[in-house]
Amino acid sequence: MTAFLQPWALLALYVWSFGVLSAAQLTIRLIMAFNVRLTLIAALALSLAALAIGLLQTAFVGADASLVRRIELAPIPMLLMALAGFAIARWLLRIKRLRGQLIAGLMVGLLDPHLFTLL
Numbered sequence: 001m002t003a004f005l006q007p008w009a010l011l012a013l014y015v016w017s018f019g020v021l022s023a024a025q026l027t028i029r030l031i032m033a034f035n036v037r038l039t040l041i042a043a044l045a046l047s048l049a050a051l052a053i054g055l056l057q058t059a060f061v062g063a064d065a066s067l068v069r070r071i072e073l074a075p076i077p078m079l080l081m082a083l084a085g086f087a088i089a090r091w092l093l094r095i096k097r098l099r100g101q102l103i104a105g106l107m108v109g110l111l112d113p114h115l116f117t118l119l
Contacts, residue, residue, distance in 0.1 A: 005051075013050060016113050018043035024085070024107040025093060028100040042092040049084035050113050053077050057114060074115065082109025 021042050025034050057077050061069060085108025089101045 010047070013113055014043055014047045016111075017046040017050065020085075020108055020111045021046060021088070021093070021104075023111075024089065024104040025095075027107070028095060028103055038093060042088050045088055045092055046084060046108065049088075050081065053080045053084070054114055056080075077114040078109045078112045081112045081114070082106060085109060 018039060021039050022034070025039065054077070057073070060076075061073055082105045086101055086105030088108075089095045089104035093104070095101050095104060
C-alpha cells in the first residue's frame with residue numbers, strides 16, 4: 001500500500017481513474033455527453049475510494065501477505081471498487097439508466113488498480 005502513497009503513484013492512480021471513467025462514459029454515452037470537468041471530479045472521488053479500499057485491504061490481509069493470499073482475496077477490493085464505480089456513475093457522472101450505471105460499476109471493478117499490486 002505504501003507504493004500507492006508516493007506522489008508519482010497518486011498521480012498515476014488519478015490518471016488511471018480518469019481513463020477508466022472516460023472509457024466507461026464513452027462506452028455508455030454518446031461522445032457529445034462526455035464532460036471533462038465532471039469526469040475529473042469523479043476521477044478524484046474514485047482515486048480516494050481506491051486509496052480507502054487499499055488501506056482496508058492492507059489492514060485486512062496484512063502488509064506482508066503472500067501472493068497466493070492476495071489473489072485469493074482479490075475479489076473483495078474488486079467488488080468494493082465496482083460499488084464505488086456504480087455510486088460515482090449514478091451520483092457524480094449522473095448516468096441516467098440503471099444499465100449504464102451497472103456497466104460503469106463493472107468496468108471500474110474489472111479495471112481495479114489494486115490488481116497491479118499482484119504483479
